[in-house]
Amino acid sequence: MVVKAALVFVVVAVLLTYYCHEPVPQDIPQPTLFASFGIVMRTVRHMARIGEYLGIGTEPQNLRYILGALISAGVKLRTGISYREGLECTDTTFDGVRVRVYEPVSARQSSGRVPGLVFIHGGGWVMLSVDAFDELTAHVSKELGIVVVSVKYRLAPEHVFPAAFDDSVAATKFFLQNAEKYNVDSARIGISGDSAGGNLAAAVTLALAKEKGLPKLKTQALLYPALQAIDFQTPSYIDHGHLNTLTKDLMVAYWIWYLNNDQSFREVFKANNHTSDQLKKSQYAGYVDHKMVRPNLRPKIVKTVNKESIKFPEIPNIATILDPRFAPLMADDADLKGLPPTYVMTCEYDVLRDDGVMYATRLRNAGVRVEHDHNERSFHGFLPQFSDNELAGTAMEKYLTYLRKNL
Template sequence: MRSVAVFAAAVLFLAYYCNEPVPDGVTDAGAYRAMGIFFRTLGHVARLGEKLGIAREPHIRRDAISLLTNVARRFKSDHRTGLKVTDTTFDGVKVRIYEPAAVQATDARRTGLVFYHGGGWAALAMDDVDEMMAHIAKQLGNVLVGVDYRLAPEYQFPASFDDCLVATKFFLRHTEDYNVDPKRVGVGGDSAGGNLAAAVAIAMTKEKEFPKLKVQTLLYPALQAFDFNTDSYKDSGHLNTLPTDLMISFWLWYLNDDLSSFHTLKANNHTTEALKRSQYAGYVNTNLKTTTPVSKNNIKFPAIDRIETILDPRFAPLMADDVDLKKMPPTYVMTVEHDVLRDDGVMYARRLEKLGVPVRHDHYKHGFHCCLLDVNAIDVGREAMENYVSYLKKNL
């Protein structure tokens, strides 16, 4: 009788634990449910592991994802077929170069894309996104450079940004080595990688040595740590694919590796009332509300280590002033409805459009964060990737 009770309790627990509610409108219910359960479980394990002193939470997340990726890869065909893949360094920064294996006999220069992967600057390594990088390279049919930038919390801002900028400059100096036209090179990235792509694009407008970037392409990007109470945070902050708590932790691991101010950020108390009335508040307003300009030199911040960095465009590209955003190259922004980062991308696209920058903004009402991680299994991810590659073919 006791064994029956234990079995019944186990079944009830599993039924409860595996009950992952699917947001209205999500068409890939099975994929969303599986991904939500995985990330929820990963969060529990990572936090427990840190409390037990096994390892830091971001390290456990990273190791677990890498383990799962390696196991899953054994059951799939070689996703690199048709590509020449080379691991090397650009000025000391690790990169992975994807080129078509069959080189056509032509004098025409190829296009190039420098891509920065996501993962909250902390949770994903290059091998974890190798399949996505290879997919883009094969569909695009040209050269893709994936940047294996240093990760938080071991390396905090600006390490990831610096690596991406250094690698991009190196590639632009050596495009001849890959038969790439330096005037047809773009940057791109997903999630935290979208943050890095936008930050690099802004930085490159100040460089006179290089040709202008052809495009910047941002896939559900993280662009601001100013306001964690936007509509998208309120709508989707409870979803396990990317909950508010995890996104704030990512920002803090990247900023200063100190979660002691976590609740201050979550309550939006890391910005003062003066800041909430400043132009920076207008930058994170979907209606582009006009506000009172203030000088960074006159702003007072709470006693949080390096908190003033939230206004640095290298850290949070949405905080760039209009004079800098006007110089942006043609821009592609992809957003998904069920994502705390939805409004980051929407606000960035609207600001650029208002400033006269050519923008294409694709929004997927049935999409959710991380849907691009497996475009072969997730329909909305496949649709979004096809549209993204189509944009690159036409504009790069």
């Protein structure tokens, strides 16, 4: 009996050791925090998949539910922290889109109009919510004394592209057109977002730059944004796609849920077989030239082709990957000219690092004033940990400094 108990103990210990072993880059500060974040993300994904296999919701639905429950539990544990103090927070709608508005009491009482910021949350267009970013958006509003509008866009895959984009455009336009209601200067409104929210913020900026009779966005601040879906073999995807903070497999799944909700093509996308030889030699391949990340590489030789003439494999809605509303890095050079000053935050250990580097490079080449804030030894999704993670706290200060100077 003792031998059996000892054997069971050893087996359980070995399994726990195996499961809790998390790849951690050697130079990561606070490695336990990084490993914990990775283990949580891996566990949540496994639970979501098992739930779908057992007929309990779909994987994205389960991801939402499990992460939502974990975030709610975390908020309850921090009940002693009144991060909303000094703010009026209102859930309302802007042109039919649900939003949360953060108004500092000082802004309401100000004799002059204050700046504003539209913030679009991340989560792969599939999960998370304004609640998950409540502390971050409240912090930005309080620290800068500005009105922040956090957008509750419709989520994929129940609402595929362009639902999230349309909601983000509608809410932003409404705020620009009704700024005075919140004592906001319509000429001093910026837009920001992280990850998938950074994708939406960049897409909205591109779209509204062409709108006439509308106040112009003062700046865009993109936090480790997802910007392209034609190349999943960039150096950052290759080097960091195994990290559970955001794996290559999950990022590809996010793109597909947003595009057409057909996960049968996941391996096709991961191998870059969702495009064609023609596309890989076109100007669009040049928009993700690895030379922008690794200058020692030879530049790609590309030729300009008409978008409508490009042939794709038989994948539903696949041509959408060249639509700048879906993937802002696919915007032509002419459309980048005249965009507002831009802040791009990237993280070293992030599959999306190169998306941000490439966009910053292309914007700068188009004459846009760009501040590229690259955070070494940091990882995807770290900014909301600004209260607990030293690097995230420093990154938050740099983000706030940029907004303070450019709004």
